[in-house]
Amino acid sequence: MFRLLTSCWSQLKTAEETQRNVTIIIVGLDNSGKTVLVEAFQRLLPSRMNNCMKSELTTLLLHEYEVSIYDLSGDMKGQETWPNYYAQAHGLVFVLDSSDLGRMQEVKIILTRLLSDKRVAGKPILLMANKQDKKDALLPCDIIEYLFLERLEPCSIIKNLQRRNHQPIIEGLRWLLAVIGDKYEELCTRRQPLPSSIPTSKGTRSSGERPSSDSQPIRIRASPKQGFCCLVGPHRGKKEMGMSKEKRQHLGQCSMEARPLKPILQKEGLRLRPKKNISVTFALDEPMEEGECSGGNRTWNTTELCDNQSDDLQPQLHALKMILLKVMLDQWLVRKDI
Numbered sequence: 001m002f003r004l005l006t007s008c009w010s011q012l013k014t015a016e017e018t019q020r021n022v023t024i025i026i027v028g029l030d031n032s033g034k035t036v037l038v039e040a041f042q043r044l045l046p047s048r049m050n051n052c053m054k055s056e057l058t059t060l061l062l063h064e065y066e067v068s069i070y071d072l073s074g075d076m077k078g079q080e081t082w083p084n085y086y087a088q089a090h091g092l093v094f095v096l097d098s099s100d101l102g103r104m105q106e107v108k109i110i111l112t113r114l115l116s117d118k119r120v121a122g123k124p125i126l127l128m129a130n131k132q133d134k135k136d137a138l139l140p141c142d143i144i145e146y147l148f149l150e151r152l153e154p155c156s157i158i159k160n161l162q163r164r165n166h167q168p169i170i171e172g173l174r175w176l177l178a179v180i181g182d183k184y185e186e187l188c189t190r191r192q193p194l195p196s197s198i199p200t201s202k203g204t205r206s207s208g209e210r211p212s213s214d215s216q217p218i219r220i221r222a223s224p225k226q227g228f229c230c231l232v233g234p235h236r237g238k239k240e241m242g243m244s245k246e247k248r249q250h251l252g253q254c255s256m257e258a259r260p261l262k263p264i265l266q267k268e269g270l271r272l273r274p275k276k277n278i279s280v281t282f283a284l285d286e287p288m289e290e291g292e293c294s295g296g297n298r299t300w301n302t303t304e305l306c307d308n309q310s311d312d313l314q315p316q317l318h319a320l321k322m323i324l325l326k327v328m329l330d331q332w333l334v335r336k337d338i
C-alpha cells in the first residue's frame with residue numbers, strides 16, 4: 001500500500017514538474033471569428049475557470065500544457081490594447097475572415113504592424129483563414145498571394161463543414177504548442193508580465209452574444225491528412241490558383257492600395273531577413289507573379305501531408321470552413337535597420 005502511494009505521489013510530482021504554462025493571444029480584426037474559435041476550444045478541451053475572472057482569458061489543458069488563451073478584441077480600441085499582451089505571449093493565433101475582401105488590406109496592415117513588433121518577432125504564429133464556408137471567401141492560395149506569404153508549412157489543415165470532426169483546430173493548437181515547446185525556455189526568458197492595468201474595450205469575450213445570421217458554431221471536419229498542399233499543389237488549374245479577376249478588382253476598390261509588406265516594413269525602418277542556415281517556411285517579401293500560387297514552385301520541407309493529399313477533396317473545396325495556415329514566423333527575424 002505504501003509503495004502504491006509512493007508511486008502515485010511520484011507520478012503526480014512528475015506530471016506537475018513536466019507541466020508547462022503557455023500563454024497564447026488570439027488577434028485579428030473584429031468579426032473575424034476569434035471568440036467563436038475560443039468557444040470551440042472550450043467545447044473540445046478541458047478548461048479551467050479563472051479566479052481572476054478576466055472575461056478575455058480562458059485556460060485550457062492539452063497534453064502537458066496549461067494554455068492561457070487571451071481572446072483580444074479586434075475593433076480599433078481593442079487593437080490598441082494588443083501590444084500590452086505581446087511580451088507575455090509564447091505564441092499567437094491570427095484569425096482572418098476570408099470572405100471579407102473589403103478588409104483584406106486592413107488585415108495586411110495590422111499583420112505587418114504585428115510582425116514588426118520586437119515583442120512578437122521570433123514567436124510562432126498560427127494564421128487561420130476563417131469563414132471558408134462563405135461563397136465569397138478567398139481561396140487559401142489567394143490569401144497567400146495577397147498577403148505575400150511566400151511559403152507555408154505543408155502540414156496546414158483544411159476544415160470541411162460537412163463532417164463532424166473538430167480535430168483540425170486542435171491539431172492547429174497542437175502545432176503551435178509543439179513549436180512553442182521546442183523553444184520553451186527561450187520564449188519564457190523573453191516573457192514579461194502583463195501591465196497591471198490594461199484599458200478594456202467592449203470586445204472582451206462575452207460568450208453567448210452572437211449576431212444572428214452568421215451564428216454557426218465552427219464545424220470543422222477535415223482530417224489532418226487534408227493538407228494544405230492539396231489546395232495549392234501544381235495539379236490545380238492556374239485559374240483556381242490565382243485570384244479571380246473580380247476578386248482582384250474588389251480588392252483594388254479598397255480605400256487603401258495593396259502594397260507588398262516588404263516596402264511597408266522598409267518604409268517604417270524595419271527589415272526582414274532570414275536566419276542563417278534555416279529553411280524558410282514563411283516569408284514576407286516580394287509579390288508573386290500574376291496567377292502564380294505560392295504552392296506552385298515551393299519546395300516542401302516535409303512530405304508528410306503532401307503524400308496524403310487526395311483528389312477527392314477537390315469538389316469539396318468551396319465547402320471548407322476554415323483553413324489553418326501554419327506560419328513559421330520564428331524562422332524570420334524582423335529587426336530595426338540601424
Ligand SMILES: Nc1nc2c(ncn2[C@@H]2O[C@H](COP(=O)(O)OP(=O)(O)OP(=O)(O)O)[C@@H](O)[C@H]2O)c(=O)[nH]1
Nearest residue numbers: 030031032033034035036073074131203214215216
Ligand atoms: N459563416 C461563418 N461565420 C462565422 C465563422 N466564424 C465566425 N463566424 C461568425 O462571425 C461573427 C463574428 O464572430 P466573433 O467570434 O464574435 O468575432 P471576433 O473576431 O471575436 O470579433 P471581435 O470580438 O469583435 O473582435 C459571428 O456572427 C460568428 O458567428 C465561420 O467560420 N463561418
Ligand SMILES: [Mg+2]
Nearest residue numbers: 034035203205
Ligand atoms: Mg470576440
